[in-house]
Amino acid sequence: MDRMQRGGHAPLGSGELQLILTHPDGRPFTKGRYSQALTALKGAGLLAPSASARCLLIPNTVASMDAPSRRKLEECATHGHNLPWDGEANDWLHETEEEARFWRTEADNISRGGSAFAATDWARALRERPRFNATGSSAAQPQG
Numbered sequence: 001m002d003r004m005q006r007g008g009h010a011p012l013g014s015g016e017l018q019l020i021l022t023h024p025d026g027r028p029f030t031k032g033r034y035s036q037a038l039t040a041l042k043g044a045g046l047l048a049p050s051a052s053a054r055c056l057l058i059p060n061t062v063a064s065m066d067a068p069s070r071r072k073l074e075e076c077a078t079h080g081h082n083l084p085w086d087g088e089a090n091d092w093l094h095e096t097e098e099e100a101r102f103w104r105t106e107a108d109n110i111s112r113g114g115s116a117f118a119a120t121d122w123a124r125a126l127r128e129r130p131r132f133n134a135t136g137s138s139a140a141q142p143q144g
Contacts, residue, residue: 061087
């Protein structure tokens with residue numbers, strides 16, 4: 001969790017997972033064992049399906065996404081963005097980085113004010129709202 005940025009991305013360098021997770025005597029596990037562990041954590045919903053040894057993507061159902069982060073926000077090299085994963089909907093919590101930026105700003109504003117904030121519910125409502133294109137018709141509905 002120390003590596004996790006807001007949005008749930010926890011980037012790791014090449015081979016870093018093998019340096020962090022070892023046998024009690026310091027020996028690394030076999031490569032297959034790391035793969036088995038990632039598969040088991042994904043299956044239990046503790047990691048997002050696209051998590052890997054280079055980015056342990058933690059779903060919003062496991063860790064709070066609205067907590068202020070001391071880590072510098074950087075684009076995830078593995079995923080190419082910092083969008084959070086919605087563990088309940090099994091989908092990205094936002095469709096665009098712009099929506100995610102708006103959500104982060106709102107979360108920061110609310111946390112500075114000391115109010116309680118249900119970030120996951122609010123962000124899900126933001127994602128599920130109807131979107132409209134330039135003609136005013138819903139982008140979710142087929143164009144005629």
